[in-house]
Amino acid sequence: MLLAIDSSAGTSVAVVDRDYGVLASRSVLDPLRHAEVIGELLAEVLAESGADVSALSAVAVGLGPGPFTGLRVGIAAGRAFALAAGKPVVGVVSHDAIALAHYAGGGWGELLVTTDARRRELYWSHYAGLDELGVPRRVAGPAVAKPDAVPAGGRRIDATEVPAESLGLLAERLRASGRASTGLEPLYLRSPDVTLAAPKRVTG
Amino acid sequence: MSAPLVLGIETSCDETGVGIVRGRELLANIISSSMAEHARFGGVVPEVAARAHLEALEPALRAALDTAGVAVADLDAIAVTAGPGLAGALMVGVGAAKGLAVASGKPLYGVNHLIGHVGADLLRPTGEPPSPGLDEPTVALLVSGGHTSLLLVRDLIDDVELLGETIDDAAGEAFDKVARILGLPYPGGPEIDRAARGGDPTAIRFPRGLTQHRDLERHRYDFSFSGLKTSVARWVEKRADAGEPVPVADVAASFREAVADVLLSKAVAACLDTGTSRLLLGGGVVANARVRALAEERCAAAGIALRIPPLSLCTDNGAMIASVGARLVAAGHPPSGLAFGADSTLPVTHVQVV
Ligand SMILES: [Zn+2]
Numbered sequence: 105m106l107l108a109i110d111s112s113a114g115t116s117v118a119v120v121d122r123d124y125g126v127l128a129s130r131s132v133l134d135p136l137r138h139a140e141v142i143g144e145l146l147a148e149v150l151a152e153s154g155a156d157v158s159a160l161s162a163v164a165v166g167l168g169p170g171p172f173t174g175l176r177v178g179i180a181a182g183r184a185f186a187l188a189a190g191k192p193v194v195g196v197v198s199h200d201a202i203a204l205a206h207y208a209g210g211g212w213g214e215l216l217v218t219t220d221a222r223r224r225e226l227y228w229s230h231y232a233g234l235d236e237l238g239v240p241r242r243v244a245g246p247a248v249a250k251p252d253a254v255p256a257g258g259r260r261i262d263a264t265e266v267p268a269e270s271l272g273l274l275a276e277r278l279r280a281s282g283r284a285s286t287g288l289e290p291l292y293l294r295s296p297d298v299t300l301a302a303p304k305r306v307t308g
Numbered sequence: 309m310s311a312p313l314v315l316g317i318e319t320s321c322d323e324t325g326v327g328i329v330r331g332r333e334l335l336a337n338i339i340s341s342s343m344a345e346h347a348r349f350g351g352v353v354p355e356v357a358a359r360a361h362l363e364a365l366e367p368a369l370r371a372a373l374d375t376a377g378v379a380v381a382d383l384d385a386i387a388v389t390a391g392p393g394l395a396g397a398l399m400v401g402v403g404a405a406k407g408l409a410v411a412s413g414k415p416l417y418g419v420n421h422l423i424g425h426v427g428a429d430l431l432r433p434t435g436e437p438p439s440p441g442l443d444e445p446t447v448a449l450l451v452s453g454g455h456t457s458l459l460l461v462r463d464l465i466d467d468v469e470l471l472g473e474t475i476d477d478a479a480g481e482a483f484d485k486v487a488r489i490l491g492l493p494y495p496g497g498p499e500i501d502r503a504a505r506g507g508d509p510t511a512i513r514f515p516r517g518l519t520q521h522r523d524l525e526r527h528r529y530d531f532s533f534s535g536l537k538t539s540v541a542r543w544v545e546k547r548a549d550a551g552e553p554v555p556v557a558d559v560a561a562s563f564r565e566a567v568a569d570v571l572l573s574k575a576v577a578a579c580l581d582t583g584t585s586r587l588l589l590g591g592g593v594v595a596n597a598r599v600r601a602l603a604e605e606r607c608a609a610a611g612i613a614l615r616i617p618p619l620s621l622c623t624d625n626g627a628m629i630a631s632v633g634a635r636l637v638a639a640g641h642p643p644s645g646l647a648f649g650a651d652s653t654l655p656v657t658h659v660q661v662v
Pocket residue numbers: 421425452454455591623624
């Protein structure tokens with residue numbers, strides 16, 4: 105049983121179990137209120153699932169790609185939660201959760217997942233089905249591109265949310281197969297916008 | 309109840325701070341700064357700072373718990389800076405604090421950063437004589453790269469009044485900008501201090517912002533440093549254009565004198581006007597030798613008791629946030645709950661958010 109958090113789009117939180125599936129999940133779509141809602145969402149899924157913090161095996165966090173400010177809130181909350189609970193953290197590419205939901209729901213073949221990267225750009229990832237352990241096979245991405253530069257290929261999902269329950273189920277599969285990533289670097293995919301201005305003259 | 313054990317998280321600017329206190333006893337004060345990453349930009353870049361907070365926070369939490377020799381389960385409460393500060397930077401701390409609070413079931417307090425600077429003076433490390441405590445009321449002058457505020461603190465957690473603040477640049481920002489004008493590296497405070505050694509503080513009479521008679525009516529306790537910075541730039545350009553060498557030591561000393569003069573003139577006036585015989589300094593600019601010296605001089609002359617917390621508690625840190633948290637817990641204030649957000653312009657009258 106693990107706790108999953110994703111804040112790469114809205115804020116989504118879930119408690120899932122490899123055998124019993126989704127025990128509780130909550131999402132707030134608002135892409136600007138991550139810091140406000142994260143605490144109550146966590147408290148609600150724990151209460152609803154009846155899960156004792158000590159019974160969790162890990163905390164899964166979505167690493168993005170996603171707009172930076174919100175993305176960091178979920179990762180920070182997940183890492184701190186795990187520290188307090190004495191549990192490991194599993195980092196998951198957020199798009200992989202969307203792909204898993206698609207394939208688990210009967211989808212098949214190639215899949216392109218996009219999410220909003222703001223500034224008229226999209227984050228995208230390209231998939232080719234599930235592997236033998238039920239993990240989406242990501243063949244390209246995640247990357248950021250102008251809409252007309254996003255590759256075509258198979259079905260396309262322009263997602264506005266990343267379901268934490270899917271992220272959690274994926275993390276369970278990754279852990280079970282020994283492939284869970286310990287890397288927790290957020291997928292910013294852009295360097296911080298900084299322009300180095302020379303000091304300006306004040307006299308003409 | 310024994311003094312509350314509180315962990316405080318501070319991420320409002322470029323220092324990631326985690327501190328642990330037991331009442332007024334300082335058990336841990338871990339600070340990780342991203343200052344070096346901002347150096348080539350000449351000032352704090354918010355996105356760079358926020359990324360650094362996320363990287364530094366968990367290691368800082370572990371180090372603080374280790375240093376204090378306590379577990380999260382031992383804490384009575386968790387406190388976090390809710391504002392004012394850089395929004396994206398604050399949100400990293402708020403997110404982490406909520407994760408800690410939910411996982412541990414501990415009450416969470418969202419605390420005002422400026423009040424934290426005042427609360428810092430309550431703390432002393434284990435083994436040292438305890439802080440005499442804050443004599444209230446006191447006037448507090450808080451000066452850093454992010455803020456320049458003058459407060460009247462009648463009661464740390466119940467009654468704080470904002471007397472004045474900067475209407476443009478923070479004083480620390482002015483040091484950074486003038487350092488750049490003089491070709492000195494970032495951060496400007498220590499560089500200007502060094503360059504001013506041997507310089508004549510009376511060589512150039514730079515303007516003292518908002519000290520003219522007509523300004524004092526509306527801005528008696530407010531500050532303005534943007535005009536001063538421009539005036540230094542103009543003076544230096546004129547010299548350079550005339551092909552004359554720029555006397556860096558004199559410019560640095562005269563600029564520093566102007567800043568210190570206006571800061572302390574207003575702070576002392578605030579003490580006298582409000583009949584308060586105590587002045588507390590806080591914020592990173594307190595590291596400036598001339599600001600400290602002039603504060604001692606002016607306070608002695610005016611019969612004002614001056615308090616300056618140890619430097620490691622003057623710059624932004626998590627212990628000062630924990631200190632306010634501990635005082636809120638001890639006074640029986642209810643926690644902030646889980647629904648608050650980061651408030652980059654949180655007014656100083658809000659000691660804690662709800
Ligand atoms: Zn500060």
